[in-house]
Amino acid sequence: MKPAIASSPHVPRVNRVDRVMLDVLLALVPGILAMTWYFGWGLPINIALAVTFAVLAEAAVMTARGRPALPAIGDLSAVVTAVLFAISVPPTLPWWLTLIGMLFAIVLVKQLYGGIGYNPFNPAMAAYVFLLISYPVAMTAWTAPNLLAEHTFSFLESLRLILDGSPPAGLTWDAITSAxxxxxxxxxxxxxxxxxxxxxxxxxxxxxxxxxxxxxxxxxxxxxxxxxxxxxxxxxxxxxxxxxxxxxxxxxxxxxxxxxxxxxxxxxxxxxxxxxxxxxxxxxxxxxxxxxxxxxxxxxxxxxxxxxxxxxxxxxxxxxxxxxxxxxxxxxxxxxxxxxxxxxxx
Structure with missing residues (x-):
């Protein structure tokens, strides 16, 4: 029987981009759980919004460039960028600032230079600095940890705070934010x-x-x-x-x-x-x-x-x-x- 002959490489790739990014996301879980425990539901809401905006921005750019969007989304690099950005900003950051940050990170910092592997700056940190310089008040409005806060936010209160900027009745921004x-x-x-x-x-x-x-x-x-x-x-x-x-x-x-x-x-x-x-x-x-x-x-x-x-x-x-x-x-x-x-x- 004639043996099968295959061309090189004969060793499969182990560290594919998607596997590496998945490991990074898994490694972030303990810190994310700790942040959610101490700072409330705003963090997972921000992560969900950032991931959604980043994936849509990545898909839109790839489509505009005439390239398939699924491979770019599937490598999870945009998801990692979004999660790193979301855990770096206050958990009550308005949704539209998260949108601006993701557009800046994915479109300008990453895809403008050719996509993953070509960007000279870390996209998540570039977006963070851009927003910090442009909107310093919102980017430094951290809530107090739950164990020190006078009011802990429910999921719906956190969602409303992020979507329309309305604190719970009887509270002001000065009362819920802390240095x-x-x-x-x-x-x-x-x-x-x-x-x-x-x-x-x-x-x-x-x-x-x-x-x-x-x-x-x-x-x-x-x-x-x-x-x-x-x-x-x-x-x-x-x-x-x-x-x-x-x-x-x-x-x-x-x-x-x-x-x-x-x-x-x-x-x-x-x-x-x-x-x-x-x-x-x-x-x-x-x-x-x-x-x-x-x-x-x-x-x-x-x-x-x-x-x-x-x-x-x-x-x-x-x-x-x-x-x-x-x-x-x-x-x-x-x-x-x-x-x-x-x-x-x-």
């Missing part, structure tokens, strides 16, 4: 208060804000899953978090009453989320091992600098986008030596 731990710490330090005095508020937990630190733990659990599955390289998250810890630790050791501890920086904002899920974007991050260490460490240092002296309390998106610009140059100068050739790479 984030980073906002609180930054604002009161600017007023000359010491950290010991600031932490007397019930807002604070063991390391960061109550509720916020458990959200960070949820994303840390998901990040460890990605490392175990080898979906993301360890060099970027480890170097980013280590650089942030070292920078914060040096200033904290000098004056612990005016500079928060490294644990505060790690568990109060989006540092954990950024390290494992945003900075590791394979399209916009560095690809060489040495370059990934430089890339991650630079993000961590920029994050501390902007948080401490910049105009925004949290700066993961800004730090990542700045290093997205530098990634090609870092890769160029950190190419590994070609086997069999001596000297510096050309």
């Amino acid at each position: 984030t731990p980073l906002d609180e710490m930054r604002g009161k330090l600017d007023l000359g208060m010491t950290i010991d005095a600031i932490r007397q508020s019930p807002l604070w937990g063991d390391f960061g804000g109550r509720g916020w630190e458990w959200v960070a733990n949820g994303f840390l659990l998901g990040g460890l899953y990605l490392l175990w599955r080898r979906i993301v390289p360890w060099q970027i998250p480890v170097s980013m978090l280590l650089a942030l810890t070292v920078c914060a630790g040096l200033f904290w050791l000098v004056d612990p009453q005016t500079h928060p501890s490294p644990a505060f920086h790690l568990f109060s904002g989006a540092a954990i989320l950024g390290a494992f899920f945003i900075a590791t974007d394979p399209v916009t991050a560095c690809t060489t091992r040495k370059g990934q260490l430089i890339f991650g460490a630079s993000i961590g240092a920029l994050l501390f600098i902007i948080r401490t002296w910049g105009g925004y309390p949290d700066a993961v998106a800004f730090a990542v986008l700045l290093m997205n610009i530098a990634a090609p140059t870092i890769d160029y100068y950190t190419q590994p030596r070609v086997f069999g050739h001596g000297g510096e790479p050309r």
Whole structure:
């Protein structure tokens, strides 16, 4: 009997785009559950809206380009972009801002450059920064965690708040919104208060804000899953978090009453989320091992600098986008030596 002959490749692809994106979505589940527990139904509603808008935008662009829409939607990259955006913005963000953000991320940042694999910036973070600069009030209107809030929102109240901006009867926006731990710490330090005095508020937990630190733990659990599955390289998250810890630790050791501890920086904002899920974007991050260490460490240092002296309390998106610009140059100068050739790479 004549044996069957097949052309290469003989080994099936394991890390297909859709499988990688599915793993990322699975890794986000613990953090999403923690955020929903502490901040209510607004988060899953925002995720549903963002995913819907992103998928429709992706399909519309592919149709306009004369290409089949199903493969682009099926790789789940638009879904990941939408989920990362939704968990980065306040859970009561108006629906039309979510629509604008997804149009900006998918149409301008991703598809305008040719689609997945060609975009120079992280789409979710580019949309976040665009909205933060354009609509700073809405983008910083976070509700207090449920364990500190005077009123917890039902599903219908959250839906109404997002769709028409109407708080429940007898409540105003000032009554339902609260400063984030980073906002609180930054604002009161600017007023000359010491950290010991600031932490007397019930807002604070063991390391960061109550509720916020458990959200960070949820994303840390998901990040460890990605490392175990080898979906993301360890060099970027480890170097980013280590650089942030070292920078914060040096200033904290000098004056612990005016500079928060490294644990505060790690568990109060989006540092954990950024390290494992945003900075590791394979399209916009560095690809060489040495370059990934430089890339991650630079993000961590920029994050501390902007948080401490910049105009925004949290700066993961800004730090990542700045290093997205530098990634090609870092890769160029950190190419590994070609086997069999001596000297510096050309």
